[in-house]
Amino acid sequence: MSSPDAPRIIVNGRECASVDVTDRGFSLGDGLFETIAIRNGAPRFWQAHAERLVDGCRRLAIPVPSIDELAHELECVRDGSESGTARITVSRGPGPRGYAPPPEPLPTRVVGFYPATTPSNPAQRFSLRWCETRLALQPALAGLKHLNRLEQVLARSEWSDPAIDEGIMLATDGRVVECVMSNLFLVVDHTLVTPALDECGVSGVMRRQVLEAATCLGIHTEVRRVEPPEVERASAVFVTSALRGIVAVERIGDLQYSSHDPVVQDLIDRLETLDG
Numbered sequence: 217m218s219s220p221d222a223p224r225i226i227v228n229g230r231e232c233a234s235v236d237v238t239d240r241g242f243s244l245g246d247g248l249f250e251t252i253a254i255r256n257g258a259p260r261f262w263q264a265h266a267e268r269l270v271d272g273c274r275r276l277a278i279p280v281p282s283i284d285e286l287a288h289e290l291e292c293v294r295d296g297s298e299s300g301t302a303r304i305t306v307s308r309g310p311g312p313r314g315y316a317p318p319p320e321p322l323p324t325r326v327v328g329f330y331p332a333t334t335p336s337n338p339a340q341r342f343s344l345r346w347c348e349t350r351l352a353l354q355p356a357l358a359g360l361k362h363l364n365r366l367e368q369v370l371a372r373s374e375w376s377d378p379a380i381d382e383g384i385m386l387a388t389d390g391r392v393v394e395c396v397m398s399n400l401f402l403v404v405d406h407t408l409v410t411p412a413l414d415e416c417g418v419s420g421v422m423r424r425q426v427l428e429a430a431t432c433l434g435i436h437t438e439v440r441r442v443e444p445p446e447v448e449r450a451s452a453v454f455v456t457s458a459l460r461g462i463v464a465v466e467r468i469g470d471l472q473y474s475s476h477d478p479v480v481q482d483l484i485d486r487l488e489t490l491d492g
């Protein structure tokens with residue numbers, strides 16, 4: 217009998233934990249993924265995850281998988297669990313050696329359920345550092361949650377201190393983009409500011425929820441270029457991800473941020489009311 221903590225994985229609709237070695241997701245990183253929080257027995261913000269996946273497939277000319285089929289497979293791997301983490305990976309599928317995409321790709325879909333949850337504790341506050349590794353500017357891939365994550369792997373290798381929760385990443389031209397595994401928001405003069413992601417970065421599902429929630433709450437919002445000094449003079453900073461929601465930042469290096477900001481608290485409260 218398998219352990220209740222073991223991941224459950226379906227590949228192309230079949231219970232199986234392996235993928236063909238000629239799969240372009242494995243050999244070239246030619247694919248996309250979604251990491252989804254399972255909460256109260258349902259994938260949280262499913263619609264937004266599905267939309268980002270479909271948009272990514274269209275932009276990369278990967279045949280779009282059936283969202284109904286993926287939802288069904290997610291239900292199978294979840295197998296009644298109330299909480300946990302799901303990951304959907306869609307690659308262009310197997311192909312001969314070389315970069316040229318096969319003329320008629322047969323995409324591979326992997327749907328996994330991981331019973332362990334990522335703690336999402338509204339009281340938790342993160343300590344951040346500035347990363348040395350920079351993100352390359354590439355508008356053709358900007359916003360996508362694609363399988364090429366070597367920049368994040370290098371950035372995450374920069375620290376092993378368990379007191380550091382996240383690292384801020386700049387682009388090669390010095391602008392602030394996001395964190396290693398989350399998006400970044402600032403409160404500057406009562407305005408919610410987040411870096412534009414039209415040249416690099418992952419357009420997070422939770423980032424989208426926060427921007428929508430801010431509009432509903434009448435919070436003035438700016439999505440634009442951000443330089444490092446602005447982060448340092450912000451009155452509050454927080455990070456977002458689908459798994460953790462909003463996490464307020466306590467410090468970046470030696471710089472401390474206030475423990476309570478009304479804009480951040482209103483957004484946290486608002487998101488808690490959304491079922492997703």
Ligand SMILES: Cc1ncc(COP(=O)(O)O)c(C=O)c1O
Pocket residue numbers: 251368394395396397398399417418419420421422423456457458459
């Ligand atoms: C590089 C990067 N940016 C942003 C995010 C946040 O995206 P989401 O809100 O969809 O989890 C993630 C999440 O894994 C990420 O890896």
